[in-house]
Structure formats: C-alpha cells, structure tokens
Amino acid sequence: MLTVWGRLNSYNVQKVLWLVGELGLPHRHVPAGGSFGGLDAPEFRAMNPHGRVPVIDDGGTVVWESQTILRYLAARYGEGRFWSDDAAVRAKAEQWMDWSATTLQPDFLVGVFWGFHRTPEAQRNMAAVNDKVARCAAHFRLLDRVLADRAYLLGDALTLADIPAATSLYRYYGLAIERPAVPNVEAWYRRLQARPAYARYVMLPFDDLYGRLDY
Numbered sequence: 001m002l003t004v005w006g007r008l009n010s011y012n013v014q015k016v017l018w019l020v021g022e023l024g025l026p027h028r029h030v031p032a033g034g035s036f037g038g039l040d041a042p043e044f045r046a047m048n049p050h051g052r053v054p055v056i057d058d059g060g061t062v063v064w065e066s067q068t069i070l071r072y073l074a075a076r077y078g079e080g081r082f083w084s085d086d087a088a089v090r091a092k093a094e095q096w097m098d099w100s101a102t103t104l105q106p107d108f109l110v111g112v113f114w115g116f117h118r119t120p121e122a123q124r125n126m127a128a129v130n131d132k133v134a135r136c137a138a139h140f141r142l143l144d145r146v147l148a149d150r151a152y153l154l155g156d157a158l159t160l161a162d163i164p165a166a167t168s169l170y171r172y173y174g175l176a177i178e179r180p181a182v183p184n185v186e187a188w189y190r191r192l193q194a195r196p197a198y199a200r201y202v203m204l205p206f207d208d209l210y211g212r213l214d215y
C-alpha cells in the first residue's frame with residue numbers, strides 16, 4: 001500500500017496527490033506538516049532527514065522531494081502514459097518539470113503566493129511582489145504560446161510536463177493580482193478543472209494560509 005504524508009494545502013503535496021489520483025493508485029494519506037506538525041518526530045526524520053512534506057512510502061520504498069516522487073510514481077506505475085523508457089521522450093517532460101521548479105515556482109509560489117498571500121499586509125514588500133507578478137505574467141505568456149496548438153504542454157495528453165506548472169493555476173487564478181490575457185492557458189486550466197484528480201487534490205481552498213508566515 002502506498003502512503004503519502006503531507007498537508008493537503010501544500011502545493012508540493014498537491015502535485016504528488018494529483019498524480020496519485022491520475023494513476024488511480026490506492027493509497028493512505030497521512031496529514032503532516034503545518035498545523036498537523038510531526039515533521040520533527042524521529043520517525044518522520046528517519047524517512048526524510050530534510051523534514052519536509054511530501055514523503056511517500058511505497059511498500060518500503062521511501063521517497064521525498066516532490067519532483068522525485070512524481071518521477072518515481074510515473075516510472076513505477078505510469079509506463080506509456082506518464083513514463084517512457086526513451087530518454088528523449090522523458091526529457092521533453094522533464095524540461096518542463098525543471099522549468100517549473102527553477103523558474104515558475106520561485107517567482108509564483110515564493111514571490112507572489114508567499115510574498116502577497118501569506119505575508120500579512122503590513123509586512124508586504126509590494127515592489128518585490130509586483131516585480132514577481134510581472135515575471136509570472138511573462139511565464140504564463142510563454143506557456144500560452146506553447147499551448148496555442150495543443151491541449152497539454154506536450155500534445156493531446158496530460159503528462160508529467162503539465163503537473164508542476166499546472167498545480168499553480170488554481171492559486172494563480174485565485175489571487176487578487178494582475179494577470180495577462182492568456183486564452184490558451186485559460187483553456188488548459190478549464191480542461192484540467194474537468195479532471196477529477198485535479199479537482200480533488202489541487203482545487204482546494206487556501207484562505208486559511210492568508211497572512212500566515214508560519215507553516
């Protein structure tokens with residue numbers, strides 16, 4: 001049995017549970033982190049010395065770091081759909097995963113979501129937030145150009161390429177910030193909202209995180 005540790009309102013946990021849902025994997029979910037705590041417990045640190053969620057235990061194989069978990073689950077359970085033995089095919093998806101982790105996520109999750117939503121109003125650095133909002137607009141325009149002739153980032157089907165970037169959409173569209181007109185991104189987002197696993201694991205309220213700098 002697969003076990004997934006992590007609070008449901010964590011972006012990194014949502015990525016993993018979304019893929020678990022897409023793969024239809026039976027699993028046990030253990031809330032951890034945030035108000036659930038538990039990350040400093042010796043048993044948790046024995047699984048993840050970094051003390052962060054998500055973590056999975058798949059029949060004794062323990063994995064942490066959300067992007068590594070995505071690749072593990074895809075390789076183990078997603079052959080033909082989320083995984084390929086062809087390195088060239090895999091690279092097409094992995095470049096978007098890495099772009100998301102190194103470019104979109106720092107600007108959106110750290111710069112905008114933390115800088116604006118999670119930071120109490122009196123402490124916000126709006127110049128820095130506005131800079132990140134503008135950088136995000138450029139990132140979503142880039143995605144818009146890529147999505148001009150396709151339903152998902154790599155073509156007709158959802159792949160690992162979509163998961164990290166698209167997990168941001170629910171929050172990006174839920175914040176009172178300026179956004180560019182990106183109709184192809186909006187169509188992608190509508191397609192994703194129709195997927196039960198996206199609706200179940202990504203489209204979750206995040207107002208409890210408003211103005212909260214602590215986990």
Ligand SMILES: N[C@@H](CCC(=O)N[C@@H](CS)C(=O)NCC(=O)O)C(=O)O
Pocket residue numbers: 007010011012013032033034039051052053054064065066067215
């Ligand atoms: N690079 C890590 C980041 C993990 C991370 O920072 N997780 C956050 C939640 S998104 C966490 O555990 N925070 C402490 C907490 O929730 O208590 C990953 O992708 O898994």
